[in-house]
Amino acid sequence: MISAKRGEGGGDIFPICTFIYKYCESLQAKRRSKMGISDVVVNELKIDPAFVLSPEFRPKPVEVLKELDGIPVIDLAPLLANDEKGTQIIVEQIAKASEEWGFFQLINHGIPIKLLDDVEVEALKFFSLPLEEKRKIRRTLEHPLGYFDTELTQNVRDWKEVFDFVTRGKLEFAAADGTLNVQENKWPESPPFLKDVCEAWKEATLGVAYKILELLTLSLGLPATYFNPLFDKEDTNFMRLNYYPPCPAPDLVLGVSGHKDSGALTVLVQDEVGGLEVRRKDGEWIRVKPRRDALIINVGDLFQVWSNDRYKSVEHRVVVNEHKERSSIPLFINPSNATNVFPIPELLDAQHPPKYRQYNWGDFLQALKTSHFKNMRVENIQISHLAINS
Numbered sequence: 001m002i003s004a005k006r007g008e009g010g011g012d013i014f015p016i017c018t019f020i021y022k023y024c025e026s027l028q029a030k031r032r033s034k035m036g037i038s039d040v041v042v043n044e045l046k047i048d049p050a051f052v053l054s055p056e057f058r059p060k061p062v063e064v065l066k067e068l069d070g071i072p073v074i075d076l077a078p079l080l081a082n083d084e085k086g087t088q089i090i091v092e093q094i095a096k097a098s099e100e101w102g103f104f105q106l107i108n109h110g111i112p113i114k115l116l117d118d119v120e121v122e123a124l125k126f127f128s129l130p131l132e133e134k135r136k137i138r139r140t141l142e143h144p145l146g147y148f149d150t151e152l153t154q155n156v157r158d159w160k161e162v163f164d165f166v167t168r169g170k171l172e173f174a175a176a177d178g179t180l181n182v183q184e185n186k187w188p189e190s191p192p193f194l195k196d197v198c199e200a201w202k203e204a205t206l207g208v209a210y211k212i213l214e215l216l217t218l219s220l221g222l223p224a225t226y227f228n229p230l231f232d233k234e235d236t237n238f239m240r241l242n243y244y245p246p247c248p249a250p251d252l253v254l255g256v257s258g259h260k261d262s263g264a265l266t267v268l269v270q271d272e273v274g275g276l277e278v279r280r281k282d283g284e285w286i287r288v289k290p291r292r293d294a295l296i297i298n299v300g301d302l303f304q305v306w307s308n309d310r311y312k313s314v315e316h317r318v319v320v321n322e323h324k325e326r327s328s329i330p331l332f333i334n335p336s337n338a339t340n341v342f343p344i345p346e347l348l349d350a351q352h353p354p355k356y357r358q359y360n361w362g363d364f365l366q367a368l369k370t371s372h373f374k375n376m377r378v379e380n381i382q383i384s385h386l387a388i389n390s
């Protein structure tokens, strides 16, 4: 039997094989050297080059980082106490933070931290399972819920594992052949309480998320419930458990590459390890100092388009750690697939013409999910592609 094992000169049998093998090797070496990765690094650290970022996208060494309590902190206590004047001040704080940072933190939000402790413990049990176990509930392009460990952001592989579930329990969308595709959440058999603790955290954070959706809407001068019909019956919200394993080369990779969240808003919690970085207006990456008592809110692309650029969906990314694992839990608040997105007419006039063309949310989300799944070799879809005069 003829066998030609890669790397063992199998091509000696067929000179053409040697030629093709050498050619492929030289192409790979060229790509690596273009990206600034020497073969020594790849061989010694055993990092799959699919994870390695081009030098301009790599994280900065920690000593030159600015770590800020930085992004604005907003106290929700007056809202919970039904204090009208205090709530009006919160609305103003939200408007200012959304214009200047696109990010803010909420304290005194009323959610018991114990609920978060419980999710983190169960999530860690899940991510510690053997890969074959986790892959039993693996996400596919056709079934976009469950476990996934090969997500791409901007065509580079993220150093993370995720578990996704939709907050309504099932997701309905039009399949390529036009039929209705209905997918239910996939929960693992073990750990048995993962589902219960996730559901409890979901219920609690959804309450805050919809309150913030209304305050953001008010802050634009629109009636508080203006956008509610887009979310009422068929939202496409989903929650994600992010797990970032320790990484032998944290200076070459990212847990999540720079990106903007595409929905209306995101409610995020990160553990005490930290690693979330937000791009400030001046282009500087700012590390968000972990606060156990805070929910991080970021304004997504939808509010940028609805507000015709008054509010910004800001770029953010995740740096990983050489020695510590890290976890975070985002809840993405997304409207129904049928939603058409455009700058809100009430906010436009002759001096403020629309800056974006209308697009369909379901189509946008589908294109984005596909690009997270496989390398499309083009920039991921973004709202800047829909800007008028772009």
Ligand SMILES: O=C(O)CCC(=O)C(=O)O
Residues within 6 Å of the ligand: 240, 242, 256, 261, 268, 270, 275, 276, 316, 317, 318, 327, 328, 329, 330
């Ligand atoms: O892990 C984090 O802190 C942020 C994750 C994130 O930005 C995302 O999942 O979209």
Ligand SMILES: [Fe+2]
Residues within 6 Å of the ligand: 259, 260, 261, 316
């Ligand atoms: Fe994000």
